[in-house]
Amino acid sequence: MKQQIIQKRGTELSGEELQQINDAIYREFKVQPLSLESLQKKMFFLLQENEKILAMGAIMKVTPVKFENGTYTLFGIMNIIANEKGQGYGKAVVTAIKKYLLENDMTGIGFCMLKNKPFYEKCGFAVAEHATHQFVHKSDNGEIRNEDGQIIFYVDSSDQFMKKVLAQPNKEVILPTSGLW
Numbered sequence: 001m002k003q004q005i006i007q008k009r010g011t012e013l014s015g016e017e018l019q020q021i022n023d024a025i026y027r028e029f030k031v032q033p034l035s036l037e038s039l040q041k042k043m044f045f046l047l048q049e050n051e052k053i054l055a056m057g058a059i060m061k062v063t064p065v066k067f068e069n070g071t072y073t074l075f076g077i078m079n080i081i082a083n084e085k086g087q088g089y090g091k092a093v094v095t096a097i098k099k100y101l102l103e104n105d106m107t108g109i110g111f112c113m114l115k116n117k118p119f120y121e122k123c124g125f126a127v128a129e130h131a132t133h134q135f136v137h138k139s140d141n142g143e144i145r146n147e148d149g150q151i152i153f154y155v156d157s158s159d160q161f162m163k164k165v166l167a168q169p170n171k172e173v174i175l176p177t178s179g180l181w
C-alpha cells in the first residue's frame with residue numbers, strides 16, 4: 001500500500017479528510033472542529049495510505065508581525081498529529097513542512113510542549129526554549145500571551161526573523177492573532 005504526502009488548502013479537504021482531522025484534533029487536544037475561518041487560512045500536509053490519514057500538520061500565514069522597526073510574515077506550524085505514534089509518520093509530515101518552508105523562503109514557527117522538543121529537533125527544526133514570553137497579541141481586550149509553558153520550534157528564512165528576536169530577548173514580537181499556539 002502506497003504512502004504519500006499530499007498538500008491541500010483547508011477549503012479543499014474532502015468531508016472524509018476533514019472528519020479524520022477533526023477527530024484527531026479532538027482526541028489529542030480536546031478542541032472543537034476547525035472553523036471555516038481557520039480552514040481558509042491553513043495549508044494541510046497529510047500523510048495518507050489509501051483513504052487513511054496516518055499523520056497531519058498545517059501551516060497558517062500570520063502577517064503583519066511587528067518586531068522592532070520591521071514588519072514580517074510568519075507561517076505558524078500547527079495541528080501536528082500522528083494517528084499512530086512511533087512509526088515515523090509524524091516525522092514524514094513535519095520534514096515535508098520544513099522542506100516546503102525552506103524552498104519558499106518562509107519563516108516557520110510552532111509552539112510545543114517541552115516533551116516534544118526531541119521530536120522537532122529530529123525533524124530538523126531549531127528550538128528556542130526561552131523566547132515564548134516575547135510573543136504577544138494585543139487588542140482592545142488586553143494582551144494575550146502563551147500561558148501553557150510552551151517552547152518554540154522554528155526554521156528561519158532569509159530575513160532572519162528568529163535570529164533577530166533571540167538576539168533581543170527583552171523586545172516584544174507583536175502578533176496580529178493569538179491563534180499561533
Ligand SMILES: CC(C)(COP(=O)(O)OP(=O)(O)OC[C@H]1O[C@@H](n2cnc3c(N)ncnc32)[C@H](O)[C@@H]1OP(=O)(O)O)[C@@H](O)C(=O)NCCC(=O)NCCS
Pocket residue numbers: 028055080081082083084085086087088089090091092111112113115116118119122
Ligand atoms: C509528537 C508526534 C506528532 C510525533 O509523531 P510520531 O509519528 O510519533 O513520531 P516519529 O515516529 O515520526 O518520530 C520521529 C523521531 O522523533 C523521535 N521522537 C518522537 N517523539 C519523541 C519524544 N517525545 N521524545 C524523544 N524522541 C521522540 C522518534 O524516536 C524518532 O526518532 P528517529 O528519527 O531517530 O527514529 C506524536 O507523538 C503525536 O501525535 N503526539 C500527540 C499530538 C501532539 O502532541 N502533537 C504535537 C503538537 S506541538
